Amino acid sequence: MIMPTINSGPVPRVETIGDAYVPYPAKITHIKEEAYAITTYNVVFEDELRREQYHFEAGQFNMLYLPGIGEVPISISSDPAEPHCLGHTIRFAGNVTRAIGRLNVGDIIGLRGPYGSAWPITRLYGEDIYIVTGGIGMAPLRPVLYTIMRHRDRFGRVVVLYGARTPADMLYTAEFESWQAHDIQLHTTVDRADPHWRGQVGVVPMLFYHLRLDPRKTVVLTCGPEIMIRFVVYEALARRVPKEKIFLSMERNMKCALGFCGHCQFGPSFICKDGPVLTYAQIEPFFGVEDF
Amino acid sequence: MADITPKIGAYISIAKTSLQAVFDNLKAAGFTLIGPTLGDSAIECAEITQTTDLPIGWTQVQEAGTYRLQRRSDQAYFGYAVGPHSWKRYLYPPTLKLYTVDHQNGGFTVTPATPATPQYAFIGVRPCDMHAIAIQDRVFLHNGFQETDYKARRQRAFILAVNCTEPGSTCFCASMGTGPQIETGFDLALTEIPEIFLLEIGSELGREMLTGVDWWHAGAFELQTARQALTAARSHMGRQLDISALPNLLYQNLEHPRWDQVANRCLSCANCTQVCPTCFCSDVKDVSDLQNQQAERVRVWDSCFNLDFSHVHGGNIRPTNRARYRQWLTHKLASWVDQFGTLGCVGCGRCITWCPASIDLTEEISAIREEGTR
Numbered sequence: 001m002i003m004p005t006i007n008s009g010p011v012p013r014v015e016t017i018g019d020a021y022v023p024y025p026a027k028i029t030h031i032k033e034e035a036y037a038i039t040t041y042n043v044v045f046e047d048e049l050r051r052e053q054y055h056f057e058a059g060q061f062n063m064l065y066l067p068g069i070g071e072v073p074i075s076i077s078s079d080p081a082e083p084h085c086l087g088h089t090i091r092f093a094g095n096v097t098r099a100i101g102r103l104n105v106g107d108i109i110g111l112r113g114p115y116g117s118a119w120p121i122t123r124l125y126g127e128d129i130y131i132v133t134g135g136i137g138m139a140p141l142r143p144v145l146y147t148i149m150r151h152r153d154r155f156g157r158v159v160v161l162y163g164a165r166t167p168a169d170m171l172y173t174a175e176f177e178s179w180q181a182h183d184i185q186l187h188t189t190v191d192r193a194d195p196h197w198r199g200q201v202g203v204v205p206m207l208f209y210h211l212r213l214d215p216r217k218t219v220v221l222t223c224g225p226e227i228m229i230r231f232v233v234y235e236a237l238a239r240r241v242p243k244e245k246i247f248l249s250m251e252r253n254m255k256c257a258l259g260f261c262g263h264c265q266f267g268p269s270f271i272c273k274d275g276p277v278l279t280y281a282q283i284e285p286f287f288g289v290e291d292f
Numbered sequence: 293m294a295d296i297t298p299k300i301g302a303y304i305s306i307a308k309t310s311l312q313a314v315f316d317n318l319k320a321a322g323f324t325l326i327g328p329t330l331g332d333s334a335i336e337c338a339e340i341t342q343t344t345d346l347p348i349g350w351t352q353v354q355e356a357g358t359y360r361l362q363r364r365s366d367q368a369y370f371g372y373a374v375g376p377h378s379w380k381r382y383l384y385p386p387t388l389k390l391y392t393v394d395h396q397n398g399g400f401t402v403t404p405a406t407p408a409t410p411q412y413a414f415i416g417v418r419p420c421d422m423h424a425i426a427i428q429d430r431v432f433l434h435n436g437f438q439e440t441d442y443k444a445r446r447q448r449a450f451i452l453a454v455n456c457t458e459p460g461s462t463c464f465c466a467s468m469g470t471g472p473q474i475e476t477g478f479d480l481a482l483t484e485i486p487e488i489f490l491l492e493i494g495s496e497l498g499r500e501m502l503t504g505v506d507w508w509h510a511g512a513f514e515l516q517t518a519r520q521a522l523t524a525a526r527s528h529m530g531r532q533l534d535i536s537a538l539p540n541l542l543y544q545n546l547e548h549p550r551w552d553q554v555a556n557r558c559l560s561c562a563n564c565t566q567v568c569p570t571c572f573c574s575d576v577k578d579v580s581d582l583q584n585q586q587a588e589r590v591r592v593w594d595s596c597f598n599l600d601f602s603h604v605h606g607g608n609i610r611p612t613n614r615a616r617y618r619q620w621l622t623h624k625l626a627s628w629v630d631q632f633g634t635l636g637c638v639g640c641g642r643c644i645t646w647c648p649a650s651i652d653l654t655e656e657i658s659a660i661r662e663e664g665t666r
Contacts, residue, residue, distance in 0.1 A: 017441035018390040018404030021576065021589060067393040067400055068580030068587035093605035110402070225606070253604050255576055258437040262573030262594070263601060265623065267543075268630030273436065289546050291615035 020258055023065040023110025024050055029085065031105055034171045035164075038136060039101065040077060040089045043111060055083050057118030058143035059249060059277045063257050064088065064100065065110030072096045073254035073272070075140035076114060081150060086111070089139035089171065115257040117277045119144050119221055119247060127219045127245075128157040130211075132232045134204045134224030135164055138171050140249050140276070141223055145175075149182040156217060163189040163204035163228070167197045187211075205231040208239070215240035223249035230288050233280050243281035250275050250283075267292065298493055298502065303510040305488050308369060310505050312343045314452070314480070317501045318413045323450055326382055327415030328375065334359055337377035340415065347372065354460040354530075354641065357650035370416055370484050373460030374640050378421055378569035379414050383445045384428065390576065390589040407441060413450035417478070419471035420463075420640040422453055424569030426477060430632045431572050450497060453478035457485075457521040461530030462641030464654060468533065470638040472525040483518040490518045531641060533654045534661065538635065539626030541661060546618065550659045555614035557649045562595035564643035564651075565620065570636050571595070596620050621653060 030042040045051040056062075058080050065071045072094070078087030092101040100109065121144070129148070131141050148155050160179065164170040167190055176186055187207045189200040200207065204224065220236045222229050229248050236246050252264035252271040259273035267286040269275055274282075286292055298304045306314075318325060319341070327340040330347045340346065351372045353360045364371050389405040417425070429446065432439035456465070456472035465471030474481045479498030483490040490510050493499050565571040575594035580587035594601060597616050602609035610616050628636030637653070644652045 016404050016406050017388065017439060017591075018406075018589075020437070020440075021390045021591075022402055022404050067395070068578050068584040070578050071576065091605065097605075108400075251604055252609065253602055256574070259435060260431060260437060260439065260572060261575065262596065263575070265596075265619070265627070267622075268627040270631070285543055286546075291610050291612060292546065292619070 021112070021256070023063065023071070023112045025108050026086070026111040028103055028105050028107050028109065031103075034089060035169045037092045037101075038089060038169075038171060039092075040087050041100065041103075041109075042078065042085050042087050043109060044085050045111070046108070051084050054086075054114075056080055056086075056114035056143075058121060058147055059119040059140050060114035060116050061140070061254070061257075061276065062086065062088065062111050062113030063115070063254070064090075064096070065112070066096060066099050067110070069099045070096045071110075071255075072100075073115075073257060075249075075276075077139040077142045079146035079150075080143050081146065087142075089136060089142075091136050113257070115254075115272055117273075117275055119249075119277055121147055124219055125154045126156060127217050128159070128214060129155055130159050130161065130213065130218060130220045130236075132161045132204060132207075132220060132222040132224075133163075134228040135169065136171065137222075137224030137228070137249070138162060141221060142172060144221065145179060145184065148184065149178070152182050157185070158183065159185045159187070159211065161187050161189075161204060161207040163191070163207070163224075165191045167194050203231070204228050205235045208232075208235040213239055213241075215242070218245065220246045222247070226251070233287070237280075243284060244279050246280035247277055248280060248283075249277050252276075298499060298507065298509075300493050300496060300499060302493050303515060304491050304493070304502075304507040305510045305514050306491060306505055306507045308484075308487065308489055309343075310507070311369070311489060313505045314501055315341070315343060315415075317503055317505070318450060321501070323411050323413035325413050325415055326379075328370075328372070330361070331375075333361060335361070335372050335375040337375070337379065337381070343369070346370075346416075351458070352460070354462045354645045355650075356462065356644050356652045357647055359645050368484060369489075370454045370482070371458055373456070373458065373463055374418055374421065374642060376567050376642065376646055378567070378640075378642070379417060379425060380428065380569050380571075382410075382412050382414070383425065383449065384432070384439075384442055384572065386593045388441060388591045390591055393587045393589070395585045409441075409444040409448055411448045411450075412445070413452065415452045416482075417451050417453045418456055418640070419453070419474045420456075420465045420468075420638040421569050422451070422474055422477050423465075423468075423470040423638045424640070425451075427570045427632065427634055427636065427638070428572060430634065431570075435632065450501070451478045451480075451494075452498075453481040453494075455481060455483040455518070455522060457483065457525050459525050459529050460641060460645070462644040462652075463639060464529050464531035464533050464641060465639035466526045466529045467531075467535065468635065468637060468639035473522050483521070485514060485517045485521060488514060490514055531639075531644070531652070531654045533637075533639065533657060535625075535635065537661070538657075539629045541657075542622045542626040545660050546622070548660050548663070550656065550663065551614045551618050553659075554617050554651060554656055555612065557651055558597075558613045558617045559649055560597045560599070560613050560616055561648060562597040563646045563648065565595035565597060566593065567642040567646045569638065569640060569642070570624075573601070596623070621656060624653075625657065
């Protein structure tokens with residue numbers, strides 16, 4: 001598909017409801033295939049002022065738009081210290097993401113954001129950090145890793161527990177060495193091994209059994225399939241990690257990202273504005289309620 | 293006494309025939325009048341111009357899953373309860389264009405829509421619907437994000453409220469503390485008593501709209517008649533809802549077997565959410581031409597009963613009727629409180645009347661209350 005350029009909007013005028021939803025043109029500058037049907041797109045705003053003004057925090061998301069097709073919420077997976085170039089790791093799952101999958105470098109997409117809550121970076125100073133993720137759940141946590149690598153001395157022990165369906169489904173494998181070089185411990189597991197896999201086979205929460213953690217200074221950050229998150233929380237609680245120090249990123253159907261379309265509700269929370277990053281303490285009463 | 297201008301907060305009386313003069317003043321001031329009128333076998337809200345457009349001499353029979361128009365024995369102007377429409381459709385339209393995207397010369401341009409703000413005068417807003425508007429104000433204006441289209445429509449709207457002297461049999465506003473009497477937020481509030489409309493003046497604009505209308509200060513007998521009618525209405529509610537222990541009652545009974553029973557009856561048709569005056573969920577869609585050279589981004593009403601409402605890439609978060617009904621009721625009567633500091637229900641009874649399966653939320657809550665965990 002040839003995606004043409006978006007001209008910037010009309011002259012300034014009275015604010016309308018449409019403004020809140022208007023996407024701004026951004027050019028794809030780099031495409032990296034991470035795994036089967038999962039690709040990272042780096043995009044840069046066309047408008048220089050917008051490029052300069054845009055900042056995001058680790059854990060927030062953008063709404064990506066293709067005209068005539070639709071909009072999808074995608075976590076920002078790049079370095080918050082370099083907000084002029086925004087990475088989005090996308091799984092081709094629905095009609096919008098599949099259409100994004102047909103784009104090339106130089107094509108233009110619409111982008112609005114950032115939205116939602118962030119991982120509490122400053123509260124992590126001095127703490128041992130356990131980043132527990134499954135599959136594409138690694139994407140919203142990659143900005144945390146970038147931040148840790150920039151200021152490694154501010155944090156205690158940093159451990160990444162990461163699982164994927166198969167070794168080929170593992171994201172960011174080229175960056176593993178750089179993480180380890182920054183004293184970030186990495187434990188991986190897969191659901192199904194291939195003949196070359198020499199690591200652990202099994203579900204992500206099992207990786208906790210490799211560790212001896214100190215609950216007094218532990219913070220858990222987790223994102224992945226909801227069932228995985230559930231058991232990660234149970235493992236963390238079993239190790240006496242306080243509820244307020246277990247942070248999770250929830251996935252819901254974000255449509256407006258403004259907190260009033262109702263789609264992303266999880267009990268009292270609108271995941272688009274109260275989340276996606278929440279503490280376990282915030283959602284405990286509804287956690288694990290089937291189909292809620 | 294027509295020469296002495298009534299003050300804000302004053303109660304005055306006018307002859308029923310004088311209501312037309314108020315309508316004329318509103319029209320002269322540029323308002324489009326929206327009021328109850330006989331529509332498609334129901335009393336609906338639509339544009340009206342004359343008092344004769346009102347369903348004078350009509351009423352209705354409402355029950356769970358039932359709505360039938362009926363002739364009255366008198367010529368009352370407002371002798372009926374709320375119909376399927378609420379004012380929501382005028383403040384928060386079912387379809388709203390957000391922006392247009394044009395493909396041209398290998399480029400495309402996003403042009404935000406600049407919708408003209410209609411200037412509505414709502415005629416006959418019932419107390420429950422006044423509260424519903426106040427609730428939507430919280431959702432759209434006091435929730436961090438301001439919905440500017442709603443705000444503009446809301447600020448320009450004139451409200452002629454009508455106190456309820458004849459509640460319907462699915463009404464339960466008295467339980468919710470939202471009726472049958474209007475307290476605040478109106479420009480004019482009307483109470484219909486035999487031969488006379490008693491008017492309370494709620495705003496400067498309301499006072500202005502009485503220019504040239506023959507009126508007199510409401511007498512003690514008229515005020516007493518109105519008060520008695522409202523007291524009687526309070527005791528004639530067709531339904532009751534015990535709101536004590538909400539929201540926790542629902543939070544503590546998320547796995548109650550009653551959800552399975554109601555799910556067997558619920559058709560997930562979304563009628564309840566479409567007639568509800570507070571339900572606010574919306575979807576945003578692209579409507580493009582066949583070559584995708586021009587696309588419009590449109591916001592439309594949505595419902596938590598629609599299957600793809602909660603769709604994420606892995607499937608639907610709420611794949612069953614049980615999950616969706618529980619979401620709706622738990623939102624209305626529990627999480628709404630956490631989100632907006634008020635229950636999401638005003639006791640108008642529309643969801644009961646317009647449910648094709650006759651599901652009655654007051655029954656559902658009592659069942660959960662009687663058999664549930666507390």
